[in-house]
Amino acid sequence: MRGEPISKLFGDINLSLENVFEITETGEHPARFETDFMTPQEEFVRIGYSITPLLSENGEAKGLIFSFQDLTEIRTMEENVRRKDRLAAVGRVAAGLAHEIRNPLGAMRGAIQVLQSQTPPESSQASLMEIILRESDRLNKIIINFLTYARPRISNFSEIDVREAINDTFTLLKHSPDVQENHKLESVLPDYEVLVSADPTQIKQIFWNLTRNALQAMPNGGVLTVHLEELGKERIRIQFTDSGCGMSPTQVERLFEPFSDSTTGGTGLGLSIVYQIVRDHHGTINVRSIEGNGTTITLEFPTELRGQKLPNEIEAGEAFAQPSRLEGFLTVKK
Numbered sequence: 009m010r011g012e013p014i015s016k017l018f019g020d021i022n023l024s025l026e027n028v029f030e031i032t033e034t035g036e037h038p039a040r041f042e043t044d045f046m047t048p049q050e051e052f053v054r055i056g057y058s059i060t061p062l063l064s065e066n067g068e069a070k071g072l073i074f075s076f077q078d079l080t081e082i083r084t085m086e087e088n089v090r091r092k093d094r095l096a097a098v099g100r101v102a103a104g105l106a107h108e109i110r111n112p113l114g115a116m117r118g119a120i121q122v123l124q125s126q127t128p129p130e131s132s133q134a135s136l137m138e139i140i141l142r143e144s145d146r147l148n149k150i151i152i153n154f155l156t157y158a159r160p161r162i163s164n165f166s167e168i169d170v171r172e173a174i175n176d177t178f179t180l181l182k183h184s185p186d187v188q189e190n191h192k193l194e195s196v197l198p199d200y201e202v203l204v205s206a207d208p209t210q211i212k213q214i215f216w217n218l219t220r221n222a223l224q225a226m227p228n229g230g231v232l233t234v235h236l237e238e239l240g241k242e243r244i245r246i247q248f249t250d251s252g253c254g255m256s257p258t259q260v261e262r263l264f265e266p267f268s269d270s271t272t273g274g275t276g277l278g279l280s281i282v283y284q285i286v287r288d289h290h291g292t293i294n295v296r297s298i299e300g301n302g303t304t305i306t307l308e309f310p311t312e313l314r315g316q317k318l319p320n321e322i323e324a325g326e327a328f329a330q331p332s333r334l335e336g337f338l339t340v341k342k
Contacts, residue, residue, distance in 0.1 A: 018057060018074065019043045025072075028059045042079065044257075051296065052257065054079045087261060094265060106151045113151075117144045153281070168211065170202045170244060174234055177215040186220055190229025197236050202244055204311045210285045217278040218248045218305055225252030225303065239308070246307045255297040263295060 009017060018024075024041050042056050057076035061069045124137045178193055187193070215234075222232045230251035237245050255263070264283040286293045290310055297303035 014074075017045060018055070018076075019045075021059070024059060028061070028072075052080075054083050091265065110148070110151050113144055113148060117141065120144075153278075164207050164209075165205050166208065167203050168206055168208050170204055170211070170236060170246065171197045173208065173211050173215060174236060174246075177212060177219060178234075180216070181219055181223075184220075186223045188229065191223060191226065192229075192231045194231060194233045195236075196233065198238070202236060202238060204244060204309055206289055206309065207285075210288070214282050214285055214307070217282050221278065222248060222250035222252065222303070225250055225254075230302075242311055244309055244311060246309075247304060248307075249302065249304045251302045254299040254301050254303055256299055260295050260297050264293075 014021065018041075024039075027039050040056055040058050042054060045053050045055050047053060055076050056079040057074055060073045060075070062071035062073050064070050120137050120140050124134060124141070127134045127137065174195055174197065178195060181187055181193065219232060219234075226232070232251075233247075233249045235245075235247040235249070239245050264279050283293065286307065286309075292308045294306045294308075295303065296306075
């Protein structure tokens, strides 16, 4: 930083300085400020800092002292607590509301089917009835997804090879209408078994939702890469990286909330379900995204769940990537 403008680290500090000088005149304690900072590795961190005038023995201002600290982890934990409160509130009303909608929906669908059987197939009324049936099926699918998200799940854990789950997902994906000619799918997998204790169906659901989301973020084509590696003998890491449109920090923060506008298409419940499954497997999920530069979603799972406790904080929906520790003092003389 020597020789660089102070704004490179702390951004525009003019308003902060005005506030500091006003507080100094009244004898109050220095105010605290916060700003975002991008590291050379293109990772965002949240910095908290205070500014204190550097005074001589005569009380003359000779410069400024900036004390700063990396607040990224603290802010992430605070956001996780807020998110869990919001998700818990949604879960409490989800099941009851879904059933209240589902019952009259079934009655409406049955009545329309009876009327359709008595209507000439070529008539305009038949076309309208077909639209009603199709939209009722879509609404029922949304309700099913909502119940999947809200209900406690019973997982059937067994030892699985994660490579097979990834390969099965890619096989299904290649035959999906989401994949176009300008999409490229790549996988970087070890040449040996990578075994974990997990529910095979739910793990594949995670992979399916994340890969489809990545493809939807690349409407004009791009590359989707899945990278699998072992972290010692106790954990594994799976990274999904796309070259799509990316997301803003605000979108990333709300990524795992139900009906979030951070995804393209779908019901908005896919990533909420992913979050729940990852948590049920004692795993963590981390998101790093920059608008225009794609998104990387990192999953980590323990290889064995026996004796494991659910972490107090799951690293989900982080607006900033995990940084190295950053704190210290900076003195700027006139």
